[in-house]
Amino acid sequence: MNWALFAILISALAFIVAGYFYRWVSKLPVAEGPLRHVGMLIRKGAFAFLKREYRILAIFVGVVALLLVLFFPIPFWMGSILENLGMAAAYILGSVLSALAGVIGISIATIANVRAATAARQGLAPSYMAGFRGGAVMGMAVVGSSLFGAAVLYLLTSDPNIVLAFSFGASSLALFAKAGGGIFTKTADIAADLTGKVELGIPEDDPRNPAVIADNVGDNVGDVAGMGADLFDSNIAAIAAAMVIALPLGQVDLLFCFGALGLLASIIGVLTARVGKKGNPGAALNRGTYLTCGIFAVLTFVASMIYHFDLRLWGATVVGMVAGVVIGLTSDYFTGDNRKPVARVAHACESGPAFTILSGISYGLISALPSLAGIGAAALIAFKLCEPMGAGYAMLGVSMSAIGMLAIVGMIISNDAYGPIVDNARGVAEMGGLGEEVLKITDELDAAGNTSKAITKGFAIGAAGLTVIALLGAFREIVYNATGQTLVFDMMDPLIFFGMLIGAAIPAVFAAMLMMGVNRNSQKMVAEIHRQFNTIPGLKEGKQGVLPDYDRCIDIATVGAVRELIPAGLMAIVATLVVGFIGGVAAVGGFLAGNIVSGLLLAMLMSNAGGLWDNAKKYIEAGHCGGKGSPAHKAAVIGDTVGDPFKDTAGPSLNTQVTVVSLVSSLAAALFIAISIF
């Protein structure tokens, strides 16, 4: 059985399902009236941003491709650049596929949003289906193309370096796409909230607010395109790391088999997802996830029995999957609106904003422990399980646990992309004037999306953690191939320690740079909104026919995001190179370890604290602790505003940052061996 071919076939099946859903969603009706116009504005704004973002990124990709040709893995003065050319091509392919995933995601999301809103007139279930199947287009396209790309490259070259370069293409694009999208979406969200909800007391998504279209555009470019690029990248990185380790052991078959079965399980999960007429959309999303996990475990077990894969490796894979569920449950506990932390933070809001912030940060800090312990335990168990199989198998076990955690990523992305679609549906329903009943339904769908979003983030972060441990193994493998020496990352080596301390500081600086970008831009947008309110007569009062200049706000968010998306990511990449050229591969090993540890910690803190504040606000808005307009609510809005760049800009970009520096290290390993001060 040629499992790489099998993976290509299953990918093709995923594309067919994606195409089917795309057509299914597109054929749904759209209500007449302002809804169409609003939907069109959002679609136009999203694509305009994407175009400008990709123009910048194309230059970046071109420069990096040139550097690859010249220096990686073999500097041009040291031999043939044939392999370098292959790597550059794979790099470009990775980034193009990642960009394509973004385009497909935005395209379907801006089709599905207005249709989900329209369908809400028929009830919750039809609206849910529009949102979920829209999200599933993204899920199927992303996972299908990552598996497809990896399998094709493997069949063509069998060179793990090529797959690493492919992965690096996907990651570097994801890094910038997430940073750019994250800055865009939170710039608009914060500015809209502060001027609309807080200052004027008008509802969310009120068409009078000049930032309202930008806010809805942001959901798409940040959450749909950004998260899609992120999970595309995680998935490929996991495959790449596993391939580097599996190749010398002759175990690549297993990798493609399990990867393909994971996608198959997701396809089944996505196709069977339903919600009852009066059903709970959150439960439906979770049911789908657990079902997919179960199918995956059974399918891979059966395949292992039939094709005689070692059950230890199957065990390692399942351990990773279980760890993913544990991390998801942790996020659910710390951010779910029916759990203690949300109620306690809401209660702290009654004592003012300072307590809101302190309690949210405290819970966020605590939430890191179970997640980090879960990742550590999964890696440990997978390692020990596979160690008896022989040299190299232990690390293969760890990399398979990452594959296991990401196996159901098709389902995860579907759940995740569902969130911004129904969020948008709520927005366009309000602006399109579809009435209270529709708003109630879309609100309910939206709340379910929030929790699933928090779970997805936990998953993405955990998967990045395991992947990067595997990448550290891949890094050592590469150094071994280059020097014939097994690198021992002894923490008592001061070079390792030096690298570790600097590596740990990088995610902090990275997160800070992104948050400062949001800060700067949203202050600009607030000023613009004030200007419009003050100079456009009748706007504030909601006079019939008076509309704000939405485009100016979209423009501010776009220009700001495009300017800010490069520096933070570049800083992380440059820091890796600087540490490598100072301290060589040992320092880079320490750098990666420090980077993972603090990156995961900060990512968990930021994602969970942000989700917690968001839901604490919703909890108060539902009538607790004084309800809407109370002092507690005002404090909760401040908490939510702090949480916005935490959870949607900095937090979820951190795992991509960690992945990118790991890949940079692996690719540049030969260079560091050739040139370093110590």
Place this chain on the structure above:
Amino acid sequence: MNWALFAILISALAFIVAGYFYRWVSKLPVAEGPLRHVGMLIRKGAFAFLKREYRILAIFVGVVALLLVLFFPIPFWMGSILENLGMAAAYILGSVLSALAGVIGISIATIANVRAATAARQGLAPSYMAGFRGGAVMGMAVVGSSLFGAAVLYLLTSDPNIVLAFSFGASSLALFAKAGGGIFTKTADIAADLTGKVELGIPEDDPRNPAVIADNVGDNVGDVAGMGADLFDSNIAAIAAAMVIALPLGQVDLLFCFGALGLLASIIGVLTARVGKKGNPGAALNRGTYLTCGIFAVLTFVASMIYHFDLRLWGATVVGMVAGVVIGLTSDYFTGDNRKPVARVAHACESGPAFTILSGISYGLISALPSLAGIGAAALIAFKLCEPMGAGYAMLGVSMSAIGMLAIVGMIISNDAYGPIVDNARGVAEMGGLGEEVLKITDELDAAGNTSKAITKGFAIGAAGLTVIALLGAFREIVYNATGQTLVFDMMDPLIFFGMLIGAAIPAVFAAMLMMGVNRNSQKMVAEIHRQFNTIPGLKEGKQGVLPDYDRCIDIATVGAVRELIPAGLMAIVATLVVGFIGGVAAVGGFLAGNIVSGLLLAMLMSNAGGLWDNAKKYIEAGHCGGKGSPAHKAAVIGDTVGDPFKDTAGPSLNTQVTVVSLVSSLAAALFIAISIF
């Protein structure tokens, strides 16, 4: 030359200077009137807290001493417990000396505060001298007793384990004293600010506020006793780590020589400290620090030449000292009120509290990079400098760099204890009605104290970082002695990785537990203050002769702090033991590395963000961005309230947490080798 004896002599000199300053300060006059009464209340409250805190801690110390007798380093069933008895005795000595340092500090601080306030009637210079010399009593007593204790134990036993136990006694007491004091002080500070400044708009330290005495008590128990215990502990830990490494190399002489010369330099620095009549107190504090550094570098160089110590070790020591200055300058940049970050955060306050929080956290995150890089670079340079001297010398170099960073700790503590004394002086001057002129002078002295406090914290954190790297070396040395095998902390070992991830999460949970403690208690105190304002007639209006019930507030802070001071520290210790019993010494090695990295990162973030918010508030109060009472000021007060437990409870406790788990690991190493699952 017997350098241990020399160290004892210099310690004695330090005690003499401390005694001289104690008498000098005590003889200063105290103004008649309410000042005396207020001073008495503060003194009484502080000692009442100390008594209750120490009663709890005595039980803890007793239990640990018993455990030491039974299990450490050799379980009682495996041989003679004679060494165990010695260790328990050393442990008790360490904790008693630490407690004593706290008592001396509180005693002099509550004598000096009213005298500094009185002296302010004569001008800035006399008031400065009262504050500084009060602080110097603490500085001399702390450093003298730590050096004295270590030297005596060495002369008596020459057993590094005994010194480690001594250090563990000091550390575990410091951990709880800082946690307890930190919770006390911020409970009172936040409650007083929220009810007084924010709700009623009455000035800080207004005698109508029922929490005002508790707030001033807090400065003493938190900042004076807590920071004293902390630096006592850091100093001893550095000496202990260096001694474990120096003993087999026969280099203990060097250690005591340099330690004693550092204290001598501090004595000279403290004795010559002056401020001109119209001088700048901040500049005077800094001048003293730099002078001490210079004297230390020269003295140790001369001693190295005369007594033929290797200049490489001298170089390592000086590198550590320089790194300390770099960290201090970083803290100064990020928190100094004449620097960009403070102005920018103040500007962000104009856009509301959310931006205040986001910008402060962003700068705090960024501030971690230079500090961590400084620590890493110091360790790296010291290591490489001493590596050519032979096996073991490289780690000795690292431990000497920690000694170098802490060499001037006598001066540092003097500067630091100065802060709360003049802060208190300001408070008692307000309550004692000493007039505007005195308030202006004490305000100026207080502002200088804030910056020096931030620098001290940076120093303490950096020293802990270097010390813990050295302790990691000591840990390996101990494992080597027990098993004959050199432990390689290979990060690719999944046990190490498992330990590392959990170790990284512990400081986060620790910090969260302390902050939640402050949250809970200050909410209780706010309720009590509201009760008093509502039930005591004439209190709010400031009717002549109506006084609040100060004792109730002191009681709430005391009871709350005493209840919360144990759990967080115990959690960290238990986590270390659990990881050790699961994964053995390898997992503990990873645990320590993860713990240092994330502990330092969070400590820098919290200390610097907190100091930044504090000074941004002061910057606005000085008339910028709308000045007092403006919306920007309200936002700044919220930022400052968030920053309070950051910088005065959680942040500075983190370095003690890191030190404590390192010592626990070293002490329990033999146990982990005997018993562990993996």
